Amino acid sequence: xxxxxxxxxxxxxxxxxxxxxxxxxxxxxxxxxxxxxxxxxxxxxxxxxxxxxxxxxxxxxxxxxxxxxxxxxxxxxxxxxxxxxxxxxxxxxxxxxxxxxxxxxxxxxxxxxxxxxxxxxxxxxxxxxxxxxxxxxxxxxxxxxxxxxxxxxxxxxxxxxxxxxxxxxxxxxxxxxxxxxxxxxxxxxxxxxxxxxxxxxxxxxxxxxxxxxxxxxxxxxxxxxxxxxxxxxxxxxxxxxxxxxxxxxxxxxxxxxxxxxxxxxxxxxxxxxxxxxxxxxxxxxxxxxxxxxxxxxxxxxxxxxxxxxxxxxxxxxxxxxxxxxxxxxxxxxxxxxxxxxxxxxx
Amino acid sequence: xxxxxxxxxxxxxxxxxxxxxxxxxxxxxxxxxxxxxxxxxxxxxxxxxxxxxxxxxxxxxxxxxxxxxxxxxxxxxxxxxxxxxxxxxxxxxxxxxxxxxxxxxxxxxxxxxxxxxxxxxxxxxxxxxxxxxxxxxxxxxxxxxxxxxxxxxxxxxxxxxxxxxxxxxxxxxxxxxxxxxxxxxxxxxxxxxxxxxxxxxxxxxxxxxxxxxxxxxxxxxxxxxxxxxxxxxxxxxxxxxxxxxxxxxxxxxxxxxxxxxxxxxxxxxxxxxxxxxxxxxxxxxxxxxxxxxxxxxxxxxxxxxxxxxxxxxxxxxxxxxxxxxxxxxxxxxxxxxxxxxxxxxx
Numbered sequence: 039x040x041x042x043x044x045x046x047x048x049x050x051x052x053x054x055x056x057x058x059x060x061x062x063x064x065x066x067x068x069x070x071x072x073x074x075x076x077x078x079x080x081x082x083x084x085x086x087x088x089x090x091x092x093x094x095x096x097x098x099x100x101x102x103x104x105x106x107x108x109x110x111x112x113x114x115x116x117x118x119x120x121x122x123x124x125x126x127x128x129x130x131x132x133x134x135x136x137x138x139x140x141x142x143x144x145x146x147x148x149x150x151x152x153x154x155x156x157x158x159x160x161x162x163x164x165x166x167x168x169x170x171x172x173x174x175x176x177x178x179x180x181x182x183x184x185x186x187x188x189x190x191x192x193x194x195x196x197x198x199x200x201x202x203x204x205x206x207x208x209x210x211x212x213x214x215x216x217x218x219x220x221x222x223x224x225x226x227x228x229x230x231x232x233x234x235x236x237x238x239x240x241x242x243x244x245x246x247x248x249x250x251x252x253x254x255x256x257x258x259x260x261x262x263x264x265x266x267x268x269x270x271x272x273x274x275x276x277x278x279x280x281x282x283x284x285x286x287x288x289x290x291x292x293x294x295x296x297x298x299x300x301x302x303x304x305x306x307x308x309x310x311x312x313x314x315x316x317x318x319x320x321x322x323x324x325x326x327x328x329x330x331x332x333x334x335x336x337x338x339x340x341x342x343x344x345x346x347x348x349x350x351x352x353x354x355x356x357x358x359x360x361x362x363x364x365x366x367x368x369x370x371x372x373x374x375x376x377x378x379x380x381x382x383x384x
Numbered sequence: 385x386x387x388x389x390x391x392x393x394x395x396x397x398x399x400x401x402x403x404x405x406x407x408x409x410x411x412x413x414x415x416x417x418x419x420x421x422x423x424x425x426x427x428x429x430x431x432x433x434x435x436x437x438x439x440x441x442x443x444x445x446x447x448x449x450x451x452x453x454x455x456x457x458x459x460x461x462x463x464x465x466x467x468x469x470x471x472x473x474x475x476x477x478x479x480x481x482x483x484x485x486x487x488x489x490x491x492x493x494x495x496x497x498x499x500x501x502x503x504x505x506x507x508x509x510x511x512x513x514x515x516x517x518x519x520x521x522x523x524x525x526x527x528x529x530x531x532x533x534x535x536x537x538x539x540x541x542x543x544x545x546x547x548x549x550x551x552x553x554x555x556x557x558x559x560x561x562x563x564x565x566x567x568x569x570x571x572x573x574x575x576x577x578x579x580x581x582x583x584x585x586x587x588x589x590x591x592x593x594x595x596x597x598x599x600x601x602x603x604x605x606x607x608x609x610x611x612x613x614x615x616x617x618x619x620x621x622x623x624x625x626x627x628x629x630x631x632x633x634x635x636x637x638x639x640x641x642x643x644x645x646x647x648x649x650x651x652x653x654x655x656x657x658x659x660x661x662x663x664x665x666x667x668x669x670x671x672x673x674x675x676x677x678x679x680x681x682x683x684x685x686x687x688x689x690x691x692x693x694x695x696x697x698x699x700x701x702x703x704x705x706x707x708x709x710x711x712x713x714x715x716x717x718x719x720x721x722x723x724x725x726x727x728x729x730x
Contacts, residue, residue, distance in 0.1 A: 171629060171630060218527060249615045249622060252622060264564075265575075276600070279599075281627050291651070309634045
């Protein structure tokens with residue numbers, strides 16, 4: 039399994055990227071890595087580390103996409119960026135998968151442009167794992183598509199379902215549609231139309247799910263448009279941070295607080311570990327004709343290592359082929375309602 | 385100040401409603417209440433309680449709207465419901481404001497139907513208070529309008545701004561637009577158009593706010609459509625519950641856990657108090673030509689009491705008149721762009 043890693047993407051690149059890469063090859067015998075980016079910088083990071091030399095290669099790229107760049111400009115002007123060179127390795131068959139903690143918009147657009155979509159897929163979507171009381175669920179779309187049609191939501195459901203079955207090994211994932219109440223009739227124009235498609239699809243569709251229930255762990259896949267998905271993902275991150283800060287303040291304010299806090303600390307740490315973004319590593323871009331894992335800009339070495347592990351899993355199980363066959367199957371189930379082959383003019 | 389309370393609305397009605405009413409008149413000298421609902425049931429609850437008898441009246445209503453009823457059917461068929469009778473008291477000038485913990489859709493539709501909108505308002509919106517690290521902010525719309533046009537979002541901003549200035553007494557509230565990144569260009573079709581309107585409005589518009597930043601307390605008013613607002617509100621409620629449960633489990637799992645938990649308990653209680661829905665009492669329906677406070681179905685007596693207090697504040701400060709004048713002012717500022725007078729065919 040050979041994976042191309044964008045060594046220059048993320049807030050702490052290339053240091054944590056190289057560190058994560060070294061940890062990966064030391065831990066997993068079946069993974070080889072190609073680090074893509076500024077060769078001299080990468081080599082400097084590698085020099086002090088011990089690892090099987092034949093399992094990490096470097097591919098030089100002279101440009102880096104900055105986080106504040108416009109995707110369209112970056113794609114047009116930076117033909118030698120680490121993101122682009124890494125995706126090109128996948129296209130050429132020199133790598134099985136691609137991981138980046140860099141500019142997610144540019145990574146997505148480049149993957150779409152160079153690799154294309156899986157057969158029948160209208161729009162790729164980001165599938166993010168989120169923790170709950172009973173283990174994680176998959177939120178799809180977590181930010182790739184800000185304006186969607188109902189048939190896009192159907193495809194997101196099919197892709198999330200395929201992800202859950204093949205990677206999380208749940209044979210019959212419970213797929214729910216994010217809405218503003220559980221009743222079938224609740225929702226906006228988009229979700230009400232999408233509801234009808236989901237009901238007809240060959241998945242275990244459990245109906246609408248209300249915001250207050252998403253962290254109970256009763257759904258394995260939660261479907262929504264990318265604007266809402268991104269708001270939910272970020273709001274949850276922000277709220278979890280705020281709650282921990284508020285609680286710490288309340289604890290410190292107590293007379294018994296310092297003792298309580300010391301006794302509590304391991305619990306806070308365990309909690310953080312279970313809900314930590316780094317544990318999940320990266321979010322797959324589903325619907326692309328190839329394996330593409332998008333990591334958080336603030337990824338640590340651990341997050342990079344886990345993202346590479348996820349990429350290896352996805353590639354090994356050929357999730358993108360499973361997705362293509364699921365979409366194909368549903369084309370014949372509800373062919374006239376769903377304009378799967380239609381291309382947007384955007 | 386005379387307030388009509390739907391005594392039959394909510395999961396624990398009429399017991400908690402009557403209890404909250406009695407607490408209110410015992411605490412606030414300037415408030416009189418009219419309890420609307422089944423006279424014999426209300427009287428039975430009142431019988432055991434001590435309060436100034438001349439400050440609580442009863443208005444009989446023979447019907448109750450159930451939580452699972454369709455608004456259109458309930459409004460057509462239940463002409464003698466406690467919700468309708470209470471709103472009628474406001475329309476007739478017998479009450480200054482109206483509070484309900486019952487079916488929020490029916491309460492909103494009845495208020496809209498019987499009282500109409502404030503002059504110039506296209507669509508009323510729910511303004512919910514949410515806690516942050518630095519005190520609460522106002523989320524508008526928290527669920528009244530699931531599909532919006534950009535000019536609706538402008539009106540929500542103006543209404544939230546008026547609320548913040550008159551009730552929370554912040555002279556220059558920071559108004560932000562909920563989006564998927566802070567940059568001006570980030571968003572979906574709706575928010576990108578709304579952004580242009582907000583930039584032109586005579587408010588302290590601070591730009592887009594990302595989901596991860598809404599709980600930092602850097603915005604006083606956060607504007608979004610009612611679908612997203614409802615998802616954010618409910619997701620936050622659900623996540624806060626889940627985090628507290630997960631933390632408790634982690635604490636109990638420790639060897640030092642039981643001691644730590646006992647030492648921590650007051651901190652958890654303080655935290656709960658500060659983030660407790662009951663403290664805010666109810667969310668005003670802004671843009672209605674009158675004062676209408678919507679309370680949570682699971683309201684406690686404390687929540688009912690706080691909702692009545694909020695209703696009294698709103699009515700005293702005539703927030704609905706301030707809103708009408710704000711909307712009027714902006715009609716001349718950006719008259720052609722904003723189709724404020726346009727009526728939907730829905």
